[in-house]
Amino acid sequence: MRIDHATPPPPPTAVPELVRQPRVVVALHEGFYGAASGTGFSNRAFLTALARLLPPGRLSVITPHVPETAGAHDRRWASEVQQMLRQAEADVITLPEVQAAPDSIHGSVQLCDLAGEAAVRIADRASRCLLIGLDIPFLGLAPYASPSMDLLLVPRSTTALTRPKDMSRVRWERDALRAATVRGGRIGAISTHMRGHLVVSYAVPRASIVSIPNGLIPEEMTRPANVPPLPFNARAGFLLAMGRAVPSKGFEDLLEALDVLRARGIRVPHLVLAAVTSEDHERPTEYQEDLAATIRVYGLDTTLITRFTPAIRAWLHSPALRAVIVPSREEPFGRIPLEAFAAGAGPVVATTAGGLAQTVVEGETGFTAAPRDSRSLASAIHRALTSLPRERERLRNAGAALVRSRHDYGASIGSVIGRIAPWALAPSPTAEDRVR
Numbered sequence: 001m002r003i004d005h006a007t008p009p010p011p012p013t014a015v016p017e018l019v020r021q022p023r024v025v026v027a028l029h030e031g032f033y034g035a036a037s038g039t040g041f042s043n044r045a046f047l048t049a050l051a052r053l054l055p056p057g058r059l060s061v062i063t064p065h066v067p068e069t070a071g072a073h074d075r076r077w078a079s080e081v082q083q084m085l086r087q088a089e090a091d092v093i094t095l096p097e098v099q100a101a102p103d104s105i106h107g108s109v110q111l112c113d114l115a116g117e118a119a120v121r122i123a124d125r126a127s128r129c130l131l132i133g134l135d136i137p138f139l140g141l142a143p144y145a146s147p148s149m150d151l152l153l154v155p156r157s158t159t160a161l162t163r164p165k166d167m168s169r170v171r172w173e174r175d176a177l178r179a180a181t182v183r184g185g186r187i188g189a190i191s192t193h194m195r196g197h198l199v200v201s202y203a204v205p206r207a208s209i210v211s212i213p214n215g216l217i218p219e220e221m222t223r224p225a226n227v228p229p230l231p232f233n234a235r236a237g238f239l240l241a242m243g244r245a246v247p248s249k250g251f252e253d254l255l256e257a258l259d260v261l262r263a264r265g266i267r268v269p270h271l272v273l274a275a276v277t278s279e280d281h282e283r284p285t286e287y288q289e290d291l292a293a294t295i296r297v298y299g300l301d302t303t304l305i306t307r308f309t310p311a312i313r314a315w316l317h318s319p320a321l322r323a324v325i326v327p328s329r330e331e332p333f334g335r336i337p338l339e340a341f342a343a344g345a346g347p348v349v350a351t352t353a354g355g356l357a358q359t360v361v362e363g364e365t366g367f368t369a370a371p372r373d374s375r376s377l378a379s380a381i382h383r384a385l386t387s388l389p390r391e392r393e394r395l396r397n398a399g400a401a402l403v404r405s406r407h408d409y410g411a412s413i414g415s416v417i418g419r420i421a422p423w424a425l426a427p428s429p430t431a432e433d434r435v436r
């Protein structure tokens with residue numbers, strides 16, 4: 001693996017056609033150095049699957065640099081990703097940090113400029129090139145894709161879902177997606193819900209959309225070597241909810257639901273609530289402080305975790321876990337249920353928001369509630385806690401079967417690459433073949 005830092009390009013040099021090789025270039029913002037959300041986990045899984053599918057030396061990765069002192073940098077995570085890419089003989093191009101936030105228009109434009117220029121330099125030395133932009137910051141790559149390049153953009157969410165009042169950002173995303181499809185680019189839909197959303201809210205032509213159902217890779221389906229100790233109060237049994245500390249995750253709805261159960265005289269296990277951020281904050285965010293205040297007001301038996309670490313997900317394998325709760329108000333896909341199914345955890349309780357309805361089905365793989373409805377969520381939690389052992393086992397088995405049959409991420413990615421860029425998967429010709 002070679003790691004380059006983006007610098008002004010040297011004068012172009014001619015590359016003999018005989019030695020040109022096809023390249024797949026992936027630009028991602030989160031997932032190389034660590035993860036602050038499910039996006040980071042999904043991006044890492046995407047890279048890992050692609051590195052295994054492509055012939056050695058065919059993959060290039062473009063990502064912004066994240067210093068080791070930053071909260072978003074996980075040293076172990078970064079080391080594992082780099083080792084995986086080294087084995088695939090992949091090139092890594094690190095972009096300089098941009099001053100603007102990546103979720104701002106200016107920040108995304110800067111990232112696309114830097115990544116696009118790097119991709120062009122790679123494509124100039126390749127026989128064919130597929131450029132893949134993972135998630136919102138890299139939706140604006142279309143202007144850099146020459147007519148000879150194939151383009152695939154994979155939005156894992158949109159501003160129309162998370163911040164619908166930010167119309168300038170929504171317009172930027174819509175224009176970026178339109179520019180991509182006009183030049184023949186494909187847009188990856190991570191769920192049936194996202195497919196419909198892209199068509200209705202962003203006017204993406206149906207013919208330009210390819211399905212890439214989000215999923216798991218094999219190592220995400222195995223028990224981790226190290227499981228961190230549980231908070232003391234959780235060791236006798238606990239509920240687990242986790243995700244980014246943002247209102248769309250519905251954590252206040254979960255706290256209200258537990259208060260509803262308490263008022264009904266129903267005793268529930270300790271709640272471990274990981275409403276997290278990876279940023280370096282001296283104190284909790286305003287949203288996290290609001291959650292802490294609600295916990296105190298309701299007098300709930302809860303541990304609130306505010307700082308993200310990938311180790312939190314290891315608690316899905318704990319025998320003390322009584323239920324996994326996903327109270328989202330909006331969810332383009334929802335990765336946590338799949339991780340729970342793969343870990344044999346459960347029952348899973350989730351709202352029917354967005355993509356969650358595809359994986360958590362009432363009475364089949366878990367228990368469901370209406371989004372933004374604390375009473376509906378309270379009833380679903382009660383059903384989960386009072387389910388019989390044989391019912392819980394049936395739900396876990398159904399969830400595991402769902403992951404294996406419909407959410408093998410490597411298979412999904414291989415299918416899409418085989419459809420839009422089959423040349424990328426073809427074995428490289430031998431030296432003897434090139435001489436001929």
